[in-house]
Amino acid sequence: xxxxxxxxxxxxxxxxxxxxxxxxxxxxxxxxxxxxxxxxxxxxxxxxxxxxxxxxxxxxxxxxxxxxxxxxxxxxxxxxxxxxxxxxxxxxxxxxxxxxxxxxxxxxxxxxxxxxxxxxxxxxxxxxxxxxxxxxxxxxxxxxxxxxxxxxxxxxxxxxxxxxxxxxxxxxxxxxxxxxxxxxxxxxxxxxxxxxxxxxxxxxxxxxxxxxxxxxxxxxxxxxxxxxxxxxxxxxxxxxxxxxxxxxxxxxxxxxxxxxxxxxxxxxxxx
Numbered sequence: 001x002x003x004x005x006x007x008x009x010x011x012x013x014x015x016x017x018x019x020x021x022x023x024x025x026x027x028x029x030x031x032x033x034x035x036x037x038x039x040x041x042x043x044x045x046x047x048x049x050x051x052x053x054x055x056x057x058x059x060x061x062x063x064x065x066x067x068x069x070x071x072x073x074x075x076x077x078x079x080x081x082x083x084x085x086x087x088x089x090x091x092x093x094x095x096x097x098x099x100x101x102x103x104x105x106x107x108x109x110x111x112x113x114x115x116x117x118x119x120x121x122x123x124x125x126x127x128x129x130x131x132x133x134x135x136x137x138x139x140x141x142x143x144x145x146x147x148x149x150x151x152x153x154x155x156x157x158x159x160x161x162x163x164x165x166x167x168x169x170x171x172x173x174x175x176x177x178x179x180x181x182x183x184x185x186x187x188x189x190x191x192x193x194x195x196x197x198x199x200x201x202x203x204x205x206x207x208x209x210x211x212x213x214x215x216x217x218x219x220x221x222x223x224x225x226x227x228x229x230x231x232x233x234x235x236x237x238x239x240x241x242x243x244x245x246x247x248x249x250x251x252x253x254x255x256x257x258x259x260x261x262x263x264x265x266x267x268x269x270x271x
Contacts, residue, residue, distance in 0.1 A: 002026070002041070002044065002251060003026045003027065003028070003039065003041040003042045003043060003044075004026070004027035004028075004042075004043070004044040004045075004046070004247060005028050005029075005030060005042055005044070005045050005060075006027060006028070006029045006030070006046045007029075007030045007031075007032065007034075007046065007047045007048070007050050008030075008031070008032045008049055008050050008069075009029060009030075009031050009032070010048060011048055011069065011235050012029050015235070015240050032048075032049070032050050036055070036056065036059045036060075037059060038059050038061075039059065039060060040060075040061055040062050041062070042059075042060040042062065042063055043060075043062055043063060043064045043065065044063075044064065044066075044067065044247060044250055044251070045063060045065070045067070046067040046068075046069060046247065047066065047067075047068060047069065047075065047076075048068075048069045048070065049070070049075055050075065051076075052076040052077060052080075052081075053077045053080065054077070057077075057080050057081075057084050057086070063084070063086050064086060064087065064250070065087045065088075065250040066081060066086060066087070066088050066089070067089045067091065067246050067247055067250060068088065068089065068090045068091065069091050069093060069243060070090060070092075071090060071092050071093075071094070071095070071117075071229075072090065072156065072157070072180065073088050073090055073259060074157055074180060076088060078259070087250070087255075087259075088259040089246055089255050089257045089258055090257055090259065091243055091246050091257065092118050092257065093229075093239050093242060093243075094229040094230055095118045095119055095122050096122060097228075097229055097230040098119050098178055098228050098229055098230075099119050099122035099123040099125075099126060101178070101203075101228045101229075101230075102119075102123045102127075102152060102154065102176055102178060103123060103127050105176045106127070106150050106174070106176055107150070107174055107199065108149030108150035108173055108174055109129040109130060109149060109150075110129070110130045110132075110147065110148045110149050110150065111127065111130065111131040111148060111150040111151075111152050112131075112132055112147075112148040112151050112152065113131050113133040113134070113152040113154060114134060114154065114155045114162050114179075114183075114267060115133070115135070115152075115153070115154035115155030115156070115179070116133055116134070116135035116136075116155075117154070117155070117156065119154045119178065120133055120154040121133070123152065123154060131152075134267070136155070136156075136158075136267050138267075142166050142167050142170075145167060145168075145170055145171045146170055146171070146172075148171075148173065149173035150173050150174050150175070150176065151171070151173070151175045151176070152175075152176050152177070153175070153176070153177035153179040153184070154177075154179060155179050155183065155267075156179075157179075157180045157182050157183065158182060158183045158267060160267075161182065161183060161184055161185035161188065162179075162183050162184070162267055163175065163184050163185055163188050163189055163192075164185065164188060165188055165191075168188065168192045168196055168197070169196075171192075171196050171197070172196055172198070173197070173198060174197065174199040174200065174201070175189075175199075175200045175201070175202070176200075176201045176202075177200075177201070177202050177203060178203045178204075179203075180204055181204050181206030181207075182206065184202070184205060184206070186205060186206060186208045186210035186211055187210050189202075189205075189210070189214065189221075190210045190213065190218065193214065193220045193221055194218070194219075197220060198220060199220050199221075199222070200218075200220055201222050201224070202221065202222070202224065203224045203225075203226055203227070203228040204226050205223065
């Protein structure tokens with residue numbers, strides 16, 4: 001019998017547990033701090049934010065799928081998943097909420113959007129002004145940044161920061177970001193706040209000495225502590241329907257949301 005473990009209870013506690021959504025499976029809901037034990041029956045593990053490393057793969061030797069209830073999978077050791085031939089799936093549960101959050105924060109009329117995933121595409125779809133979306137395979141001439149009044153970061157984790165001196169030295173406008181902290185060089189952001197960057201609406205920043213300083217001292221920065229996705233109200237029936245659907249597809253090895261490319265993005269600013 002296939003065993004499904006759903007770890008992290010914060011979102012699951014908002015669902016009224018009724019009929020078993022997977023009648024052919026045995027499943028268990030675990031807290032983030034609950035100890036995991038060796039269990040060869042576990043084939044599917046779903047997590048919200050718990051870190052997945054060597055201990056997990058050792059405990060679940062027959063694990064086949066990790067279903068992340070998120071838009072990213074930086075909490076998963078993807079190198080180990082590849083080593084043990086374990087598929088990673090992201091349910092992308094808050095695409096509309098986050099895209100609407102970006103629209104609400106943009107004050108300009110010409111957006112340069114870094115990213116080409118679901119959130120970036122949805123933003124460009126609902127934004128009623130001008131937007132230009134580039135992906136990690138697109139070379140971008142940084143001297144053309146003067147054509148835009150807003151930089152939107154809506155991409156996967158990047159190898160190098162996107163906000164660099166080369167990009168920002170001729171820029172005048174705002175920055176809106178829902179990307180991971182690695183996409184932003186905090187020291188560069190701090191330098192250009194009020195010196196080209198007129199406003200910055202940032203969902204996540206890396207923990208560094210510059211982060212706390214900017215939050216306290218830079219009036220151009222509004223920081224949201226990774227809350228752009230919404231709140232518990234976003235855990236509606238659609239949220240759980242999508243989760244159950246993904247787990248069912250994983251049971252059948254038919255998910256379309258499998259992470260195909262585990263390489264992080266690298267944006268080329270070549271002239």
